[in-house]
Amino acid sequence: MPIPTDYTTPIRLSAKERTLTQLQKWIIDGTLQPGEKLNDTALAVALGVSRTPIREAFQLLEVQGLIQTFPGKETRVTTLEKADIIKLYAPLTALHTLAAELATVNCQQEHIEQLRAINASFNKHVKNEQLYEAMEFDEKFHETILHIANNQHILTFCSSLQMHIRRYKYIFIKRPNWESQAAVADHEAIIDALEARDAEAAARLMKHNLMRPIEHLDKMF
Template sequence: MPVPKNFSSPVRMTAKERALSQIQRWIIDGTLQPGEKLIDAELAESLAVSRTPIREAFQLLEVQGLVSMYPGKETRVSNIQKSDIFHLYPTLASLHALAAEYTANNILPEQIEKLRELNIQFKKAIESGQPYQAMELDEQFHNLIIEISENPYIASFSESLQIHIRRFKYVFLKQPIKETLNSVNEHESIITALENKDVQRVSELMKQNVIRPMHELTKLLKEKENNE
């Protein structure tokens, strides 16, 4: 099980939190491949912790659906299928649309401005060819709307789905989907609908914005298969 030796370790975290954060990152970015056996002793040595926090991290990762544990036998990185895309995106779109509906009723002017600022940064990242930064800013935009909705269940389920979607992009494409200015324009329309407290309109726009990458990802995967 090849484990990187040089990586930046998060500070001010417990051993369990540090182990969880790093192993999760390695699973998402494909360093630890689907189906790969995880050896707690090797991970403990690499992360400079005991085996206990590694095992505790495994339990949390299993809850997230990132690993499969077989007590007394082994722990492996969970497999993912290309067909999962058609389950992940529609579910995420429904959650984000619901969050937008809640947010439309209680969003404040300063929060509108924060969304605008994030979208400006998002546009700059796209235009300057920084796909990873663009992906992060896009997530920040959506996460702020979820935060304003003040629904912890939406936040929890959305975070879990985002983890799997991000992993899907890295494992199958080795990079995030290249965002386009279409998404910037959709964000602007979402902001306007929120400002106007148009619940139905913002719900429709949000679903469209979240679902569109599913079609782009499907197209990219087909092109990748044809070139292999």
């Protein structure tokens, strides 16, 4: 289990939070491969923490579907299954589509400016091939719209689904640059629809954007 030594993590986090964040990143970006066995002692040494934060992180990672623990035996990174991805994207797309429609009612000019700034950062990281950071700004864009929609139930359900599909999203964003640039254009069109308070267009464009990765699923599996 090769473990990188040149990683960076956010400051002002507890050992548990820092450990969870780093393990999530390594699983999502493929540093820790699907099916790979995880050694809590080796990870503790690499991250400079005791085994307790590792074990606490493992519990949360299992809830998020990123690892699977076999008590008394081993812990492994879960594999990516095509059928599971399709099952996850269907409700996620439906919820984000509804959120885009609801957001047109609440969207103010400051929201529009915020979304344009986030999309500009997304575009910048895509062009610089900083793919993990680009993925985070893509998620921030969609999460901002969820907050504008002001429906806590949609936000909660989307948050749960989002973590399960992050690994696939990272694989998708690693595809040819023009495909990620298409996502930037999708975002701009969604912003325009929100600014025009066109609920039908916002919902349609959001659905198109969220379904884009599914269109490429057969090429990746």
